[in-house]
Amino acid sequence: MLRNPFRPSFGTTPIVVAGREAVVAQVGIALQEGPGSPYRFTLISGARGAGKTVLLNLIEDEAARLGWHVVRIPASRDMLADLRDTELPLLLKQLGEKDQRTITAASIAGVGSVSTEVTPEHSPAPSLRRLLRRACELAEQSGSGVFLTKDELQSARPEDLHTLTDAIQNIVRDSLPIALSVAGLPFExxxxxxxxxxxxxxxxxxxxxxxxxxDDVARTFQETAAEGGREFSPAAIQAAVDVTSGYAYLIQLIGSISFTLADTTTISESDLERSMPLVKERMGLQVHQPALRALPEREEAYLHAMVEIGTPARTSEIAERMGIPANQQTTYRRRLIERGLIRATGHGFVDFALPFLGDYLSTRA
Known part of the structure; x- marks a missing residue:
């Protein structure tokens, strides 16, 4: 049985990643340019399944390749405590920070011996700012730096972000080597x-x-399938590109299921068609359901109005169907665009931003 090379799992870096090379290259250049380069600090946003975590992984790999020390900011509720008490002390050890020994007892030569005990360099209770600064100082001595990353930025408490960024800003002012990349959902x-x-x-x-x-989508499908000993037929690759609509997670999901269903070394258009019910079901469970979970009732009503009208939907017709004035429709439209659920497709028209979202909503009507 051929090994399936596609990876339809959130946060897992695919074997082949296309279309994000420019961003990774910009960050790599920034790390080599020196303090002051803007791409040392990046804020990645995108809908669920757009590839935020994968891009963070690629940026981390590039930083490590250039000799920088990557620290993932924990997703825990006490992220600052975890950084201060665990992540940064471990990094300081890797950077060669030594414990200090102090003399605790002594005696006259020939009579007794000198006693020492280890006193941690960072005791008592060092601050986050002090630890982070020390890590950057040590990294600078070896010609590298400290690269912090944070996924799911919206899960962080604002006061924690303020404390962290205040520490980073003070380090930046002293031209020490530090960088930060964070990612999250647009609305949050x-x-x-x-x-x-x-x-x-x-x-x-x-x-x-x-x-x-x-072109990048087609290349990703073909190069990934080749890793598993299969290829897409010309008709199948065109159909796969069309249905994917450039959505990163869907490349892996369609690729994985159609690869599994294929009976020969060539993935056909028929294999792709047979995969679609499973593709839509998984999209519903893994993307649509979480995206709609906390959606206000009136915003969901806006989406259902789009389903009833058909997309692309005229915004004036949505307002009429919902029985609301045009300015109120505009508010819902803006919020849904910020959430990454819909997109403008021309003056006065909107469409769904997530593939198959309309199909999913029609089952919940």
Whole structure:
């Protein structure tokens, strides 16, 4: 049995990743340029399944390749405590930080001996700022730096982000080698950045993950399938590109299921068609359901109106169907675009931003 090379799992880096090379290259250049390069601080946003975590993984790999020390900021509720008490002390050990010995007893030569005990260098209770600064100082001595990454930024408490970014900003002012890449969902990030204490993050380079270009999608399908000893037929590859719409997770999901269903070394258009019911079911469970979980009732009603009208849907017709004035429709439209659920497709028209979202909603009507 041939090994399936596709990886339809969130956060797992695919064997072949296309369409994100430019961002990774920009960050790599920034790390080599020196302090002040804007791409040392990036803010990645995109819908569920757009490839945020994968891009973070690629950026981490590039930083490590260049000799930088990567620290993943924990996703725990006490992320600052975990950084201060675990992650940074471990990094300091890797960087060669030594414990200090102090003399605790002595005697006259020939009579007794000198006693010492280990006193930790960072005791008592060193601050996050002090530990992070020391790590950057040691990294600089070896010609590298400290690269921090944080996924699911919206899960962090605003006061913790303020404390962390304040420490980073002070290190930046002293031209020490530090970098930060964070990622999250667009709507939640926008709400977070509107709060006090997030000024430093607002200055980061924004990276919005757009759909992957068709040529890159086709290349990803073919090169990944080849890793498992199969190929897509010309008709199948065109159909796969069309249905994927540049959505990163869907490349892996369609590829994985159609690869599994194929009976020969060539994945046919028929194999692709047979995969679609399973593809839609998994998209519903893994993407649509979580995306709609906390959606306000009126915003979901807006989406159902789009399903009833058909997409692309005219916004004036949505307002009429919902029985609301045009300015109220505009508010719902803006919020849903910020959430990554719909997109504008021309003046006065909207469509679903997530593939198969309309199909999923029609089953919940």
């Amino acid at each position: 990030i926008a709400e977070l950045l509107a709060l006090p204490g997030t000024t430093f993050l607002r200055r980061s380079v924004p990276i919005e993950l757009d759909p992957i270009a068709d």
